[in-house]
Structure formats: C-alpha cells, structure tokens
Amino acid sequence: MVVLAFATVYIVWGSTYFFIQRALEGFPPFFLGAFRFIIAGLLMLGWSLMQGEKVFSWKIMKPALVTGLLLLFVGNGVVIWVEQFLPSAMVAIMISSSPIWFVLLDKPKWSENLSNKSTILGLLVGFAGVILLFYEKIMATMSSLNSGRDLFAMVLVVLGSMAWAGGSLYSKYNSVSNSATVNSTWQMLAAGIAFVPGALFSGEFASVQLSSIPLNAWLATGYLIMFGSIAAFSAYVWLLKVQPATKVSTYAYVNPVVAVLLGIFFAHESITPLQISGLIVILGSVLLINLHKYRKPKQVTATY
Numbered sequence: 001m002v003v004l005a006f007a008t009v010y011i012v013w014g015s016t017y018f019f020i021q022r023a024l025e026g027f028p029p030f031f032l033g034a035f036r037f038i039i040a041g042l043l044m045l046g047w048s049l050m051q052g053e054k055v056f057s058w059k060i061m062k063p064a065l066v067t068g069l070l071l072l073f074v075g076n077g078v079v080i081w082v083e084q085f086l087p088s089a090m091v092a093i094m095i096s097s098s099p100i101w102f103v104l105l106d107k108p109k110w111s112e113n114l115s116n117k118s119t120i121l122g123l124l125v126g127f128a129g130v131i132l133l134f135y136e137k138i139m140a141t142m143s144s145l146n147s148g149r150d151l152f153a154m155v156l157v158v159l160g161s162m163a164w165a166g167g168s169l170y171s172k173y174n175s176v177s178n179s180a181t182v183n184s185t186w187q188m189l190a191a192g193i194a195f196v197p198g199a200l201f202s203g204e205f206a207s208v209q210l211s212s213i214p215l216n217a218w219l220a221t222g223y224l225i226m227f228g229s230i231a232a233f234s235a236y237v238w239l240l241k242v243q244p245a246t247k248v249s250t251y252a253y254v255n256p257v258v259a260v261l262l263g264i265f266f267a268h269e270s271i272t273p274l275q276i277s278g279l280i281v282i283l284g285s286v287l288l289i290n291l292h293k294y295r296k297p298k299q300v301t302a303t304y
Helices: 002-023 029-050 058-082 088-095 098-105 107-114 117-144 147-174 180-201 215-242 251-266 273-289
Strands: none
Touching: 002 029, 002 215, 002 251, 029 058, 029 180, 029 215, 058 088, 058 147, 058 180, 088 147, 098 107, 098 117, 098 147, 098 251, 107 117, 117 251, 117 273, 147 215, 180 215, 251 273
C-alpha cells in the first residue's frame, strides 16, 4: 500500500502540470480551483457517507479545514496567482524547496532528521537537481523578469511552500480521523469554498461561459478531480500518517521529473544533456533520503 501510494503521488501529481495547462485553456484559474475542489470534496463526502464513516464531527472537521486552507488554498492559490508573472520553471524550482521546510518545521523530528546525514544531503542534492533540470529555461527567461513585481511573487511562492509544508505537518500530528477519505473531504471543501471569493472579486464567475469551454478542458478538469485530487491527494494525506514527512516530501523532487518525461513522450518536447543530469541527480537524492532504510542493521557479536 505504501509503494502504491507513493507511486500515485509521484506519477499523478507529476502529470497534473500538463493537465492544469489544458484545463486553464477553458477555465479561469480561481474558478477552476473552486470547481475542482468542491466537486472532488462532494464526491468524497458521498463516498464516506456510503461507507458509514463518521463525517460530521467538529473534532474531525476542525484540523482538516485548517489543513485544507494551508495546503490547497494558500499553497495552490499562490502558485495559480504567481504563474501570471513568473515562468513555470522558476515556480517549480521554488516549490521544490518545500522538502527543506518539512525538515525545518517538523520540530518533533528535529533530533532524528537533523542528525541523519543522508537525509540532509539528499534534500540538498534534490534541490540542486531541480535547478539543473530547469537551469536553461530559467536563464532564457531571466532577462524578461520585472524586478519589483516578480521579487514579490517569488517571496509569495516561498511562503506558499512553507504553508504547504506546515499544513502537511499539521495534518500529520493533529488529524483526529484515521480515514484519509474523511480528512481529504473536508480539506478539499474548505479549499474549494475559499477559492470562491477570489473568483467573485476577479469577475471570473461573471465572465465564464460553460457552454463555450472546449472538451479538452473538461476532460483535463475531470482528470484533475478524479486522479489529482481524489486519488493522489488522499494517498498523500494517508502517507503523512504512516510515513516520515521527509520521505513523503520527496514528491516535490520527483514530480518535475515525471512532468519532463511526459512532455518528452506525449508533447514531443526535447531534452538536453543538462536536463538528463538533473533527472539523475534528483533520483539519486531520493535514494539518499531513503538510504538508512536499506542499510542492514549492525550485527552484535556475542563474546563468551
């Protein structure tokens, strides 16, 4: 189950870069966030009720609502907003700093994480690998950046990454329900409702015409709801409960790898030797982070 959950988060969230671009061809960003998460939340609510799970309890709902606002509204909302100004490669690099925030904010695990040399080295190597992966795109777009506005946008991305890491850790240590489905239900509904004011103030609700949205955008949104939100996010919430947060955070390094590979195979994009080096470095960093799991325990020789 752990391997399946990691594979789902790695592969599905890596593919959402592609499908979000397709969905935004027909849906405005804040409307898409509200629509995606409210529909996913309602579907999961119905499933939870059918399974007879305890859903309507403030003790269960409160930590899930806080987590949903930090993860999906602040974390995702910042990314949606700043991509109007910053290149996606720049955003991807800054988002990949989130595993480092996991270590710094996970106070109960400081003694374990900060003393584990392979974990710390793996986190730093992974971040370097993401920079290698997107280095050429970043250098090509640096000249077009607007210094004041884009610096503010970069600060927001860092704050969004911190909110995502903080929300993930809050979910890990404060979730009352053992059901990932129930937790994800309230997290998505909280985020979806929080996106509504943004869509109202920006005039998206008034301007969107559902009948004129192309089929590809509908299909991409359906994929984001069923796989990106329901399947992958539920797997992520469950992994936070059963695995160390530093291991779960490796999704931030692997997702760009999957996105690049999908672009090569399905969008006929080219890949450079520098990008290949970045892919290898990132995969090596994930191995480093999990290295202590593969080491055999030292055998104690008895003396008589």
